[in-house]
Amino acid sequence: MxxxxxxxxxxxxxxxxxxxxxxxxxxxxxxxxxxxxxxxxxxxxxxxxxxxxxxxxxxxxxxxxxxxxxxxxxxxxxxxxxxxxxLGYLPELSYLHPFLTARETISYYAGLCGLDSRTSKERTSQLLEMTGLADAAGRAVGGFSKGMARRVALASALVGRPExxxxxxxxxxxxxxxxxxxxxxxxxxxxxxxxxxxxxxxxxxxxxxxxxxxxxxxxxxxxxxxxxxxxxxxxxxxxxxxxxxxxxxxxxxxx
Amino acid sequence: MRAFLQIVRLELVAIARSKAMVLLALASVAWMFILPRIALDDGTAEGAFQMNVRYSLGVVYTLVLVSFSAVAAGTLARDREAKRLQLTMVRPARHMFIALGRIAALTIAAALFLGVSCVALGLRYGRGRTCDHVARPVLESPEVEARRLFDENMRDYPDFRAKVAEIGERDIMKYLVQYVNETYQTISKDERAEWNFPPVGDPDARVSVRIRVTDTFGRLEKPKGVFRFEGREGVFDHVNKTLVRVSLSPAAAAESSAQKPGVLSFSNDGDANVTVYPRRDLVLLIEADGFWWNLFRAWLVMSAVAAVAVSAGVFLGASLGRGVAGFCMMAMLAASVASPAALDEYPDPMAATKADRISLRLTGISAFLTSPLDRHAPVAALEAGECVEWREVSGALASGFFVYPVLFSLLAGLVMRRKLD
Known part of the structure; x- marks a missing residue:
């Protein structure tokens, strides 16, 4: 086909x-x-x-x-x-690793997308800024509210610049x-x-x-x-x- | 490769931030230091050493195998149940690497746990202690000798042929191999026996003979005699225990220096016969290197075995629920210990019923499947002062760090999608 x-x-x-x-x-x-x-x-x-x-x-x-x-x-x-x-994917619930911080979570998915460490760092910071999570970047996502966790998940979905x-x-x-x-x-x-x-x-x-x-x-x-x-x-x-x-x-x- | 490294890192972070794993690490280290203070030994330095190796490193090794197997069985299953696995699976990383990354991380962590315990043991016993290469008599393999006996009996005895038809060749061969392994040799008074060993060559090498001394009824004998090997000799007298180590020193006697390379002789100068089981109880010990090197090799082997266990656990967790995968992993560990013991202890297969023989066959399959976990005994070698040979280390590394992780992660990658519906 x-x-x-x-x-x-x-x-x-x-x-x-x-x-x-x-x-x-x-x-x-x-x-x-x-x-x-x-x-x-x-x-x-x-x-x-x-x-x-x-x-x-x-x-x-x-x-x-x-x-x-x-x-x-x-x-x-x-x-x-x-x-x-x-491809980028945001599931219905956030399904994050509770022991990782917001920055580590986004950086993990950046790594899975094959981004090098410099690009990964830059893009993670941009996305933290964009989703309003810059101040909570170092906190473990296990303690986040549902809304904040959703934003981390969205940032993770976007980190590979999907089409x-x-x-x-x-x-x-x-x-x-x-x-x-x-x-x-x-x-x-x-x-x-x-x-x-x-x-x-x-x-x-x-x-x-x-x-x-x-x-x-x-x-x-x-x-x-x-x-x-x-x-x-x-x-x-x-x-x-x-x-x-x-x-x-x-x-x-x-x- | 980046994706793989990210997965390794994620799992290592998970372990480092897990309270249970931190507690386990602390408990392992504490045990290494507490045991020597509380253990009661036989009062000899060697006895204390053997006891401490067996119950400190031995316990930590078992603990690491059990706990890391359980963690491995749960790692993918837990992520799938929490629906985190699907988020990783939709990224551009090969599914096999998701499993391989977990295996690598858990292996690194297990190796660290074991490494800390090995260092603690080395600090206590590393100075001045050595290990020995173990050489066994060069004899026909038990299987070949058993086959010859089988053929002779088939030719000469019709009853034997009938028994083979009834029980089967395989079980009879097993019996004959047992029989050959238990073959003993009686050395009479004033008689001299010789056994071939691989030649040592180096005249400066420190060589000893280790022999178990019993009579045909398993009682301790009071033998007396001289061992000679490549220009060395050692007197064998005042024996007060069954397992004896006789050190051989350079000898000036013409009889010693005239010996052929690799030939160990024993002259029975005592009043009684001496019974020797050459296949089972007679070894030549050739000094190798220091305890630290042996500890290092043992650590590599233990880490490789942990890698095999972790690989199997990750594979099981990729396709089964957490509880079932964990149970299967524990059953596998138990079978790896129990199956060979059951096979050793099982009575004469010729006297067994058909049902027993079927059970024995199943136990044999179980022992074969779990043999990678049981094949190596690095703690027992350390305890006995025997060298963990590089040949064994390279085999363990190839299977533990390459063959099994790659095989199991490939399989895990194939079945990972199961249960995602």
Whole structure:
């Protein structure tokens, strides 16, 4: 399969079924998903819990292999070193080593990205400054608040100057001020030429920053397009019914 | 390479900032200094030395193997459970290096722990003490001799052929190897026995004979005689213990100087027969170098064995949960100690039932798989004053610092994605 040069992420008929110890299928997490993320856009992957967002992200990151279909990052297999060199990832929770200081954490990820010690030092200082953590740089991150830990994780994701930044629920658990800061940062990064793929429960987040969104439910694509274009069909869809056995309104989805 | 070094550094920082590991280090050092003050020995300098080596360095070595195996089994598993591992795995570092970096860091830390204990031991016993090369009689290997016996019996005795058909050649060969190893030689009064050893050549080398003296019923004998080797001789008399070391000094006697190179002779001048198990109980000791050098070689071997244990632990932790990986690692360590002992102690395989033979075979497999952990005995060599040979050191270094870490980290890299769903 030849990837179009402007497509940073490309998923073709991707499916993933989880199995138990005896290899019996338990959950079909993703089912025949086609998706493309173009260079320079902010793409939102939206959907309720269990819709397959995290599984999709893990397949894009090369952490799990799809059961069917193909995933390409920059036209490369997602678990290749060349693809990972161009990737930054902020998980839903920060998952930091509690015994490292903020500076050591960012510097560790800089080293993993292959930066030499001088560049690593410079970039770590810049990112500490940018995320407002310069004063707490020498403190162990185990003692940080959730917001501060999130900023360290974001700085760590950015330290390799990725071309594609994957943000999993970037505003999860943040107060309104921090949420706005993240949104502003996303807009700034995109202006600088970065491509961003983010997941969210909240349509409001996507509306503020995303160029295009894809709505997932039960592992299937429900809708895809620009926010303005799919807004009404989205609303109609959610007002009608999403899922089996329960109503799911846009009002619920929005908040 | 930078990514690898970062992973090594991260693990070292984790160890340095772990309260449990700092406590373990302090306890190890304290034990090295406390033991000599509290241990009761047999009142001789040699007895005190042997006791201190066995229970100070021996205990620290065991402690390091157990604790670092447990830490190794937990390091990747813990990071995966806390979802930190996936953050490292999405960076441009080969997954194999994530495992190899952990192995390297844990090996460095284990080597430091052991190094401090070795230095403490060296400061106490390093001055004036030496170690010896151990040479054994040049005899046909027990397996070759057993095979010859087997062939002879197959040719001459129909009953033997029936027994082989019933029990199997493998078990009978094992029995015959045991039999050959236990073959003894009786040296009668006024008789002279000779054994071939690798020639020493150097006339200035200090040589001794170490022999275990018992009669055929395992009782201490009161032998008397003279050992001669390449122009040296040593009188063997007033024996009051079963394991005897006879120092050989340059001799003027024509009988000694006329000996062929590498031939050790014993003339029985006593009133009783002397029983010798040449394969088991007769060695030539040739002075090598000082205690510090031997300690250094033992440290290298111990560190290499720790590296093997750590490599296996990291591999297990890459694919299993923390609890299961830790349990498997401890079971492996226990099997490495218990399996060879079980094989040694097991009764005559010809008298065993089929179920026993299957269990014995499984124990044999377990002993083979865990042999890298049990193959070397550097503490026992130090304690006995035997030289830890460079040949053994190079083998241990190749397997502990290269073969097993690379093999296990490659495997760990392949299975690391398991359980990330």
């Amino acid at each position: 030849n990837s179009a040069p402007d497509n940073v992420v490309e998923l073709n008929s991707v499916a993933k079924t989880f199995r138990d110890f005896w290899m019996r299928p338990t959950v079909k997490a993703v089912d025949g998903l086609d998706l493309t993320v173009a260079r320079g856009e902010v793409f939102g992957l939206l959907g309720p819990n269990g819709s397959g967002k995290s599984t999709t992200i893990k397949m894009i990151l090369g952490l799990i292999k799809p059961g069917a279909g193909t995933v390409r990052l920059f036209g490369l297999p997602p678990d290749s070193i060349a693809a990972r060199r161009r 594609l930044l994957i943000l999993d629920e970037p505003t999860s658990g943040l107060d309104p001020v921090s949420t706005n800061e993240v949104k502003t940062l996303v807009k700034t990064l995109v202006k600088g030429g970065m491509t961003i793929l983010m997941t969210s429960h909240l349509l409001a987040d996507a509306e503020d920053v995303c160029n295009r969104v894809c709505i997932l439910n039960h592992g299937r694509k429900v809708a895809e397009g620009k926010i303005g274009e799919i807004g009404s069909s989205l609303q109609d869809f959610f007002l009608a019914k999403v899922g089996e056995g329960r109503d799911f309104t846009v009002a619920e989805f929005l908040r």
